[in-house]
Amino acid sequence: xxxxxxxxxxxxxxxxxxxxxxxxxxxxxxxxxxxxxxxxxxxxxxxxxxxxxxxxxxxxxxxxxxxxxxxxxxxxxxxxxxxxxxxxxxxxxxxxxxxxxxxxxxxxxxxxxxxxxxxxxxxxxxxxxxxxxxxxxxxxxxxxxxxxxxxxxxxxxxxxxxxxxxxxxxxxxxxxxxxxxxxxxxxxxxxxxxxxxxxxxxxxxxxxxxxxxxxxxxxxxxxxxxxxxxxxxxxxxxxxxxxxxxxxxxxxxxxxxxxxxxxxxxxxxxxxxxxxxxxxxxxxxxxxxxxxxxxxxxxxxxxxxxxxx
Amino acid sequence: xxxxxxxxxxxxxxxxxxxxxxxxxxxxxxxxxxxxxxxxxxxxxxxxxxxxxxxxxxxxxxxxxxxxxxxxxxxxxxxxxxxxxxxxxxxxxxxxxxxxxxxxxxxxxxxxxxxxxxxxxxxxxxxxxxxxxxxxxxxxxxxxxxxxxxxxxxxxxxxxxxxxxxxxxxxxxxxxxxxxxxxxxxxxxxxxxxxxxxxxxxxxxxxxxxxxxxxxxxxxxxxxxxxxxxxxxxxxxxxxxxxxxxxxxxxxxxxxxxxxxxxxxxxxxxxxxxxxxxxxxxxxxxxxxxxxxxxxxxxxxxxxxxxxx
Numbered sequence: 147x148x149x150x151x152x153x154x155x156x157x158x159x160x161x162x163x164x165x166x167x168x169x170x171x172x173x174x175x176x177x178x179x180x181x182x183x184x185x186x187x188x189x190x191x192x193x194x195x196x197x198x199x200x201x202x203x204x205x206x207x208x209x210x211x212x213x214x215x216x217x218x219x220x221x222x223x224x225x226x227x228x229x230x231x232x233x234x235x236x237x238x239x240x241x242x243x244x245x246x247x248x249x250x251x252x253x254x255x256x257x258x259x260x261x262x263x264x265x266x267x268x269x270x271x272x273x274x275x276x277x278x279x280x281x282x283x284x285x286x287x288x289x290x291x292x293x294x295x296x297x298x299x300x301x302x303x304x305x306x307x308x309x310x311x312x313x314x315x316x317x318x319x320x321x322x323x324x325x326x327x328x329x330x331x332x333x334x335x336x337x338x339x340x341x342x343x344x345x346x347x348x349x350x351x352x353x354x355x356x357x358x359x360x361x362x363x364x365x366x367x368x369x370x371x372x373x374x375x376x377x378x379x380x381x382x383x384x385x386x387x388x389x390x391x392x393x394x395x396x397x398x399x400x401x402x403x404x405x406x407x408x409x410x411x412x413x414x415x416x417x418x419x420x421x422x423x424x425x426x427x428x429x430x431x432x433x434x435x436x437x438x439x440x441x442x443x444x445x446x447x448x449x450x451x452x453x454x455x
Numbered sequence: 456x457x458x459x460x461x462x463x464x465x466x467x468x469x470x471x472x473x474x475x476x477x478x479x480x481x482x483x484x485x486x487x488x489x490x491x492x493x494x495x496x497x498x499x500x501x502x503x504x505x506x507x508x509x510x511x512x513x514x515x516x517x518x519x520x521x522x523x524x525x526x527x528x529x530x531x532x533x534x535x536x537x538x539x540x541x542x543x544x545x546x547x548x549x550x551x552x553x554x555x556x557x558x559x560x561x562x563x564x565x566x567x568x569x570x571x572x573x574x575x576x577x578x579x580x581x582x583x584x585x586x587x588x589x590x591x592x593x594x595x596x597x598x599x600x601x602x603x604x605x606x607x608x609x610x611x612x613x614x615x616x617x618x619x620x621x622x623x624x625x626x627x628x629x630x631x632x633x634x635x636x637x638x639x640x641x642x643x644x645x646x647x648x649x650x651x652x653x654x655x656x657x658x659x660x661x662x663x664x665x666x667x668x669x670x671x672x673x674x675x676x677x678x679x680x681x682x683x684x685x686x687x688x689x690x691x692x693x694x695x696x697x698x699x700x701x702x703x704x705x706x707x708x709x710x711x712x713x714x715x716x717x718x719x720x721x722x723x724x725x726x727x728x729x730x731x732x733x734x735x736x737x738x739x740x741x742x743x744x745x746x747x748x749x750x751x752x753x754x755x756x757x758x759x760x761x762x763x764x
Contacts (some may be wrong), residue, residue, distance in 0.1 A: 177692065177717045205514075262634040325634030326573040327737030331694040331715040347681075361557075381485065385640040406640040408486045428636030 148448035149357065150276060154352050155253040155315070155452075157285035159192040160341065162258045164213050164309050165429070166200025167326035170337050171258030187349040192252065194243070196309060198233060204327050206429055207232055215255075216311050218304040221246060242388050247303070254278075255313030256344065258337055262428045263323035264392040267336050270297045270318040271364075272306040276450055277315040282349045283362050283447065291336050295395065296364035297423065297440065323392075326428060339430075351452055365381040365395070365421055365440035372434040374405055374413060386426045386436060387412055394423045398439070405436070456755065457668065457757035459585060463661050464562040464624070464761075468501040468552050469650065471567045473522050473618050474738070475509025476635035479646050480567030496658040501561065503552070506544060513636050515738055516541050522566075525620050527613040530555060531698035552701060552729065556612070563587075564622030567646060570631035571737045572746075573701040576645050579627040580673075581607045581615040585759055586624040588673075589666050592756065593656045600645050604674035604704065606732065632701075635737060660761055668758040674704070674730055674749035681743040683714055683722060695735045695745060696721055703732045707748070714745070 162171020178193040181356050185191060195201060208231040215236035230442055244251045269282040286294040303311060310316030324333045373382040384405035398415050405413035420439035424430060471480020487502040493759050494500060504510060517540040524545035534543055553560045578591040595603040612620060619625030633642045682691040693714035707724050714722035729748035733739060
């Protein structure tokens with residue numbers, strides 16, 4: 147079986163508050179800063195509150211979604227005085243944690259997010275990243291809490307729009323359900339336990355452990371469905387159906403009800419069998435996404451270890 | 456037993472979007488407007504989207520909390536160009552639905568709210584209002600869903616700060632848990648079923664039915680507790696304890712854990728036995744309220760009927 151060796155993962159960034167009203171990351175990063183966590187074993191750790199202005203007012207963003215500001219085209223475009231607050235901040239973060247695609251970029255970036263969807267804890271990848279996938283596999287096998295899932299968005303690195311794309315390796319940690327503006331102890335605990343496992347894995351990796359390959363299961367996004375809307379006003383005319391609500395990752399079959407109109411009959415699903423996720427995520431109303439659909443894939447991981455000098 | 460007769464309840468207002476990110480009321484009011492609901496039986500019904508600007512941007516408010524703008528002192532103070540958006544809107548709503556304390560005020564106002572707390576459906580009163588309490592009793596006895604509770608805030612009418620105080624009779628319908636920015640079908644259904652029962656009761660009342668008195672149980676607010684905070688930064692240093700989270704209205708006893716610090720030992724409750732509610736409501740972080748406490752009271756309702764001309 148294939149074996150790949152990687153340089154040591156010596157610089158790690160833990161980010162929160164990329165969306166200013168997703169509170170787990172905000173509190174986790176604040177607590178790490180208070181405890182002055184800057185080194186775990188031989189790994190140097192940066193803790194970053196990504197969008198402090200948005201955190202201050204407890205909003206997702208001030209002018210534009212920061213977590214859509216990191217495609218190459220946007221990072222290379224010059225800033226002007228009228229550039230949105232988040233675009234300016236994206237350039238700062240790219241300088242601090244990247245630059246994206248450069249040898250100076252941090253080795254690993256974990257960006258903590260919350261969702262109002264009942265998704266448990268998910269690792270979101272925008273590419274096949276053996277380091278991140280091995281980390282996912284390790285966490286999945288070790289946690290004390292419910293299912294840990296991997297989600298893959300098929301986006302080339304140059305177009306990857308989220309913060310973690312500035313690092314050499316990275317993923318978003320998406321955890322829910324948690325309302326925006328709220329911190330729940332159960333969700334907070336799941337995230338800190340996950341971070342501890344990540345640090346444990348990094349220490350083992352850097353000290354020469356070989357991580358065996360194997361199969362992991364992931365959900366690859368295939369499409370998004372919008373809410374039914376009034377063609378004139380664009381207003382939503384149906385809620386997520388109670389049979390779909392809170393049932394992220396439960397197989398959806400043709401004929402299953404998906405929308406519950408305020409007036410009239412339930413709307414049924416018509417496509418191929420698929421797994422819904424981000425069901426009724428509050429921030430996606432404006433993005434015209436009621437939920438995403440995925441198919442399950444199996445990914446063969448190579449065994450990996452650190453490259454000896 | 457005491458009997459009280461009241462003039463017919465001929466003008467009713469159903470309001471939503473007083474907080475622009477509490478979506479049940481926004482959607483209920485929109486749907487009623489689309490269906491051009493303006494009369495149910497002999498009752499004239501006004502449907503009001505209270506804060507359309509805040510609804511547009513899906514925020515609780517633009518400049519200040521609209522649902523704190525209705526004390527007499529604020530309503531009688533002259534507006535200036537620099538008055539907050541919500542204060543201007545409060546004057547408009549007072550002219551439309553009140554004026555507060557005047558004979559022109561609507562007979563009944565129901566203002567629909569959501570909470571992130573696990574409170575089910577609650578009628579909130581700021582005074583003993585026999586009409587509203589009889590409505591509560593009727594809804595409680597007839598709904599198909601879980602518990603319906605009454606909450607009483609002991610505030611004189613002149614100081615009552617919420618929208619429903621401009622009407623002759625009124626209450627807030629508080630329903631949760633629902634994240635802000637999200638509409639859930641289950642919560643929506645609970646509210647529309649409640650509104651149907653309210654309309655049913657009003658029709659019976661106006662057509663001469665006598666509603667017998669009796670005892671109802673209510674939760675009277677006694678105090679509020681804030682989150683533990685860092686004395687220097689004022690930042691929250693503890694989440695609601697998992698044993699309290701989602702356990703609104705479950706009796707709290709001295710020694711029960713209430714806060715779960717990010718570092719250190721659980722904080723225990725020290726006061727008299729009480730019932731917590733609005734536990735971990737997102738909008739109350741800024742109001743420095745982690746939860747309210749109540750004691751249970753029993754209210755003896757008089758029998759009531761419409762005053763015959």
